[in-house]
Amino acid sequence: QVQLVESGGGVVQPGRSLRLSCAASGFTFRNYGMHWVRQGPGKGLEWVSLIWYDGSNKDYAESVKGRFTISRDNSKNTLYLQMDSLRVEDTAIYYCARGESRKLGAWGQGTLVTVSS
Amino acid sequence: DIVMTQTPLSLSVTPGQPATISCKSSQSLLHSDGKTSLCWYLQKPGQPPHLLIYEVSNRFSGVPDRFSGSGSGTDFTLSISRVEAEDVGVYYCVQSTQPPWTFGQGTKVEIK
Numbered sequence: 001q002v003q004l005v006e007s008g009g010g011v012v013q014p015g016r017s018l019r020l021s022c023a024a025s026g027f028t029f030r031n032y033g034m035h036w037v038r039q040g041p042g043k044g045l046e047w048v049s050l051i052w053y054d055g056s057n058k059d060y061a062e063s064v065k066g067r068f069t070i071s072r073d074n075s076k077n078t079l080y081l082q083m084d085s086l087r088v089e090d091t092a093i094y095y096c097a098r099g100e101s102r103k104l105g106a107w108g109q110g111t112l113v114t115v116s117s
Numbered sequence: 118d119i120v121m122t123q124t125p126l127s128l129s130v131t132p133g134q135p136a137t138i139s140c141k142s143s144q145s146l147l148h149s150d151g152k153t154s155l156c157w158y159l160q161k162p163g164q165p166p167h168l169l170i171y172e173v174s175n176r177f178s179g180v181p182d183r184f185s186g187s188g189s190g191t192d193f194t195l196s197i198s199r200v201e202a203e204d205v206g207v208y209y210c211v212q213s214t215q216p217p218w219t220f221g222q223g224t225k226v227e228i229k
Binding site: 035037044045046047050059060061062095101102103104105107108109110 | 118152156158160167168171177207211214216217218219221223
């Protein structure tokens with residue numbers, strides 16, 4: 001079955017960096033675009049970033065543009081999110097999700113990122 | 118960015134009764150490919166979201182037929198014909214017609 005497992009979350013000080021990973025299994029990873037979506041504490045969902053199936057195209061929310069970088073390694077079936085210059089407002093659960101024809105058909109359980117001094 | 122506005126923000130429903138959630142977008146969601154990229158997701162307590170409806174009215178795999186979606190242009194509706202206890206959670210509409218993808222604020226559904 002389709003499985004997406006995020007890792008790499010934790011507590012980090014403002015201005016520091018963190019890299020999230022999302023390990024995919026149960027489907028042909030290289031055939032799908034992938035997304036990151038986050039949810040601040042007690043808040044709604046916010047789309048963060050997407051990457052095409054082959055990594056040739058990427059897009060970001062304005063709130064993270066220039067600070068976050070999405071990437072993937074299709075040989076390892078893994079999606080990444082490099083988060084630099086972290087801010088308190090980046091505190092959230094980060095979900096990876098499989099994109100298919102402009103919908104998110106599968107989601108991971110999420111990893112919690114806390115940015116605090 | 119396209120702004121998605123959901124109403125109501127909370128809903129308390131008696132089991133077996135219908136429920137309706139509205140979602141309005143600030144621009145038409147009709148894509149140049151002729152499809153309207155409006156989805157509905159449900160996030161049950163303590164769980165990640167999961168897809169219910171895509172392209173306005175198509176139920177995703179495994180979604181019960183008591184869930185239905187309708188609408189066009191800028192006005193969309195999610196309907197639950199007979200609410201069950203397992204339907205509690207927060208419902209989100211999302212547009213993916215134009216980047217960046219944007220979510221509604223969410224509608225919290227509780228059981229009376």
